[in-house]
Amino acid sequence: MSLRHALLALLEAEPMSGYSLAKFFDQSVAYVWHAPHSQIYPELRRMEQAGMITGRSEARGTFATKRIYSLTDDGRAELARWVEELSPLPRERDAAYLKSSYFEYGDYASARKHFEAHRAHHEEQRRRWEAHVKQLENRDTDLLRIRLAQAPEHLRKQVVAYKVHVYHGLIERAKQEVRWALAGLRMVDELEAETVAARPAPAGTPRKAVERTKSAGPPTRVSRRHEPPRR
Amino acid sequence: MSLRHALLALLEAEPMSGYSLAKFFDQSVAYVWHAPHSQIYPELRRMEQAGMITGRSEARGTFATKRIYSLTDDGRAELARWVEELSPLPRERDAAYLKSSYFEYGDYASARKHFEAHRAHHEEQRRRWEAHVKQLENRDTDLLRIRLAQAPEHLRKQVVAYKVHVYHGLIERAKQEVRWALAGLRMVDELEAETVAARPAPAGTPRKAVERTKSAGPPTRVSRRHEPPRR
DNA sequence: GACTGCATGTAACGAGTTACATGATTGG
DNA sequence: CCAATCATGTAACTCGTTACATGCAGTC
Numbered sequence: 420m421s422l423r424h425a426l427l428a429l430l431e432a433e434p435m436s437g438y439s440l441a442k443f444f445d446q447s448v449a450y451v452w453h454a455p456h457s458q459i460y461p462e463l464r465r466m467e468q469a470g471m472i473t474g475r476s477e478a479r480g481t482f483a484t485k486r487i488y489s490l491t492d493d494g495r496a497e498l499a500r501w502v503e504e505l506s507p508l509p510r511e512r513d514a515a516y517l518k519s520s521y522f523e524y525g526d527y528a529s530a531r532k533h534f535e536a537h538r539a540h541h542e543e544q545r546r547r548w549e550a551h552v553k554q555l556e557n558r559d560t561d562l563l564r565i566r567l568a569q570a571p572e573h574l575r576k577q578v579v580a581y582k583v584h585v586y587h588g589l590i591e592r593a594k595q596e597v598r599w600a601l602a603g604l605r606m607v608d609e610l611e612a613e614t615v616a617a618r619p620a621p622a623g624t625p626r627k628a629v630e631r632t633k634s635a636g637p638p639t640r641v642s643r644r645h646e647p648p649r650r
Numbered sequence: 651m652s653l654r655h656a657l658l659a660l661l662e663a664e665p666m667s668g669y670s671l672a673k674f675f676d677q678s679v680a681y682v683w684h685a686p687h688s689q690i691y692p693e694l695r696r697m698e699q700a701g702m703i704t705g706r707s708e709a710r711g712t713f714a715t716k717r718i719y720s721l722t723d724d725g726r727a728e729l730a731r732w733v734e735e736l737s738p739l740p741r742e743r744d745a746a747y748l749k750s751s752y753f754e755y756g757d758y759a760s761a762r763k764h765f766e767a768h769r770a771h772h773e774e775q776r777r778r779w780e781a782h783v784k785q786l787e788n789r790d791t792d793l794l795r796i797r798l799a800q801a802p803e804h805l806r807k808q809v810v811a812y813k814v815h816v817y818h819g820l821i822e823r824a825k826q827e828v829r830w831a832l833a834g835l836r837m838v839d840e841l842e843a844e845t846v847a848a849r850p851a852p853a854g855t856p857r858k859a860v861e862r863t864k865s866a867g868p869p870t871r872v873s874r875r876h877e878p879p880r881r
Numbered sequence: 882g883a884c885t886g887c888a889t890g891t892a893a894c895g896a897g898t899t900a901c902a903t904g905a906t907t908g909g
Numbered sequence: 910c911c912a913a914t915c916a917t918g919t920a921a922c923t924c925g926t927t928a929c930a931t932g933c934a935g936t937c
Binding site: 544573 | 812819
């Protein structure tokens with residue numbers, strides 16, 4: 420139930436409406452745990468039901484109202500409990516790596532396209548995280564300012580340090596993914612070079628022809644060969 | 651829909667029952683994408699409905715039967731399509747890092763406990779992946795042998811290479827996570843040392859006493875401080 | 882005859898995604 | 910008055926988790 424606890428942590432900084440919560444969420448927690456507003460509003464109602472937060476309606480303009488939620492003691496206790504508690508680390512589930520395991524069902528161009536996209540994605544992520552960690556280090560986000568203003572002096576250092584450490588971790592991860600993608604691209608080059616070497620084409624033959632050069636063997640399109648196993 | 655395509659890929663190697671599928675799954679794909687059998691059986695039925703696989707019932711002993719699924723041409727096409735297709739990389743969602751961002755709500759011991767568990771988990775993962783990649787490199791798993799026996803010669807190298815690359819990536823990731831956890835532990839030490847320095851205890855005072863040494867200020871247990879925000 | 886492995890499921894729930902939907906307020 | 914932004918939702922669906930449930934087959 421990470422969403423719930425992320426919301427508790429945000430409300431610990433300051434009472435807010437669901438809308439502001441969603442805004443702050445996008446600018447902070449969402450870098451680590453994404454959630455759309457359609458998940459936030461109902462969760463807030465469930466949390467209120469469970470007594471972790473209370474909402475009071477506040478006027479907005481003449482006719483409209485908004486609902487401001489604040490933490491209850493139970494909510495604070497739940498937040499503390501969650502932070503203490505070791506949660507089981509999730510099972511591995513990585514769609515990109517799964518697909519990469521089966522690139523032999525596609526061609527070299529496809530493998531390259533995927534590794535290239537992987538690289539681009541994680542470079543972008545890295546940029547975003549680096550920008551954000553810089554803000555954190557300068558204590559330059561709205562949320563952090565609020566939090567620091569409230570935290571007792573001896574905790575301020577920790578408030579920043581833990582978050583910075585998390586973002587450094589994310590950045591290193593992103594770098595690792597970029598390295599992995601680049602190594603993947605090099606690997607594809609090598610595999611292709613070997614294919615070419617194994618089937619030497621007459622000088623000047625365009626690269627494309629590689630697919631169907633040898634005449635030996637059955638018509639071997641890449642994904643053929645599917646008789647039921649003889650046993 | 652990664653589960654579906656993982657199953658297609660397994661069936662591409664050899665027709666199998668749901669049960670064997672689940673077994674092979676656990677010994678291969680599950681290192682990258684975990685799924686329990688309760689998810690596999692219904693998915694197989696849906697895939698049959700969709701025409702990607704066909705099942706025939708086969709006798710087992712005198713009374714029992716089992717259902718053996720094989721890929722159809724549509725299934726093969728779907729597998730090829732999926733491998734070609736760029737799927738959007740998933741949004742970040744990391745419960746452990748999220749919680750780490752808020753370690754200031756717990757005490758140093760709790761932060762240490764978490765980083766320590768993180769380290770242990772990823773060291774274990776690394777061991778498992780290293781063992782598996784060794785098997786892959788030696789072409790020493792049942793599934794890989796089947797696959798290699800069927801694959802046209804020019805694809806064999808790729809079949810192994812892509813998988814090995816994936817596991818190398820996972821191993822590097824695990825190492826990175828271990829480094830992150832260790833850095834976290836060092837950080838906690840530093841934070842605690844600073845706390846001690848800021849509240850100098852009489853020489854000879856045992857470390858434990860740090861928590862309640864100074865008499866100035868309110869009774870400040872490390873994880874206290876949860877009055878509603880005064881403003 | 883008991884235990885282990887083979888074989889296949891259901892049901893309830895929780896979490897997350899995408900799309901649709903509506904209306905008030907504020908500032909230019 | 911129009912657009913952006915504040916504000917709050919619902920509905921349908923997919924995916925995944927956990928627990929419960931059943932029964933045959935082979936072997937010691």
